[in-house]
Amino acid sequence: MKKLRNICYYFIAVGMIIFWSQPLQAGLNQVEIRILPETIVYNDTYMLGDIAEIDGFDVELIQKLAKVSIGKSPLAGRSVSVSKSGILSKLRHAFKGKEFIVDAPYRSMVSRASLKISSEQLEKVILTEVRKKYAHYDDAKVTVVSNLKDEYLPKGNISYEISKIGNSDVIGGTSSWALQLKLDQKNRKKILVRVKVEVRENVLVANKKIKKGTNITKEDLVRIKKDVSRERKSAIFNEKLIIGKQARRDIPKREAVKPNLVQRPVVLKKGEAVKLVYENKMMRLTNLATAMKSGKKGDMIPVRTMKGKKTVYAVIVDSRHVTVAL
Numbered sequence: 661m662k663k664l665r666n667i668c669y670y671f672i673a674v675g676m677i678i679f680w681s682q683p684l685q686a687g688l689n690q691v692e693i694r695i696l697p698e699t700i701v702y703n704d705t706y707m708l709g710d711i712a713e714i715d716g717f718d719v720e721l722i723q724k725l726a727k728v729s730i731g732k733s734p735l736a737g738r739s740v741s742v743s744k745s746g747i748l749s750k751l752r753h754a755f756k757g758k759e760f761i762v763d764a765p766y767r768s769m770v771s772r773a774s775l776k777i778s779s780e781q782l783e784k785v786i787l788t789e790v791r792k793k794y795a796h797y798d799d800a801k802v803t804v805v806s807n808l809k810d811e812y813l814p815k816g817n818i819s820y821e822i823s824k825i826g827n828s829d830v831i832g833g834t835s836s837w838a839l840q841l842k843l844d845q846k847n848r849k850k851i852l853v854r855v856k857v858e859v860r861e862n863v864l865v866a867n868k869k870i871k872k873g874t875n876i877t878k879e880d881l882v883r884i885k886k887d888v889s890r891e892r893k894s895a896i897f898n899e900k901l902i903i904g905k906q907a908r909r910d911i912p913k914r915e916a917v918k919p920n921l922v923q924r925p926v927v928l929k930k931g932e933a934v935k936l937v938y939e940n941k942m943m944r945l946t947n948l949a950t951a952m953k954s955g956k957k958g959d960m961i962p963v964r965t966m967k968g969k970k971t972v973y974a975v976i977v978d979s980r981h982v983t984v985a986l
Contacts, residue, residue: 691716691725695747695764701733702773702815708750711742711770728754736774737812741767773815777841779808782851786839789822790855797831797859799885805834805854816843825852832857832889861888863916864899870911875925878903881917891916924956927979936963936974938984949974949982960985 692715699711708714709726716722730750734740744764751760783804794800818841825836839851867882874880881899898919905922928934928951936949949963955976963982964971974982 691718691721691760693725693747693751693760693762695742695744695762695768697765697768699768699770700773701770704733706730706733706770708747711768712747724755725751725760731770734770734772735812736772736814737776739769739771742770743768774812775815775818777811777813777818779810782808782811782839785820786822786837786853786855789820789839790837790857793824794832794857794859797861799860800832801858801860803856803858805856806852808851808853811841811849811851813841813843813848817845818843819845829892830889831891831893832859857889858887859889860885862886863888864902865914865916866911867913869913870907870917872907872909874907876902876905876907876917876922884914886916888916924958926954927957928961928976928982929954932979933966934963934974934980934982936965936972936982936984937977951982 694713708728714722787802790802821840834856837855841849862883863886864881901919906925932951936947938945948966953961955961959976963974973985
């Protein structure tokens, strides 16, 4: 009888162990997923571990759950809502046959971490970069014509590059520019803007009317600050290229004197007598000749010797000398 009682106690004990161990085992395998009401993500896509707290005893399973891709991150500075049904769908697809407890608030928002670049900052960058392009001018006024708006980029090292669109031949005026926003040295976003540039430069102008053919002296010129925005880039206001040259046409008072309005002066006129020189390492010969054509210093003209009446071509050295052209 005692032996039978012991056997009954044994089976009762085993039954109780089995009864209590089943919920305990289930608890050990159970994983709880709590979706956070607000989350900030940093990458182009986000995973379950980025937006939820995952609790349980199965460490390996938790690690796998944390790496489940949930979706594509919103644009920088934007947010998207995440639904409980969407998350469950992702989990069932990744872990077929398994069920998970997901606790989610009524509304869960995922936001992309970002750096805000205000419209004022953008304008300052554009003005600074464009002014650098015109640093060699005395006075350049830069104005942003386009309406700018705030821009958002993911966190990182932001840098800028600006370049003019097109190849305008004038110095200033209104033109289009491309501002390239870079994130960690990689192109991220391009912004097209219209920029107006007004350039004022100290230029040489005629102090008085300069008649055609007049040799220009320093006294004929004066420097004044003038708007050159519509001038061609090739316009050079350098007195060394002007003084000593001849006016191609009448230049009115206060008109800007540029290299295209002057030419080298005629130093030898047709019919004038010159000394014709021929020389090399071994000898030097001279003769008198008559210029058969007017010309400037460095021009090649025909001359006729006075004695032999022979015509040769010579290069003008100055108003009295020419050298035989070899």
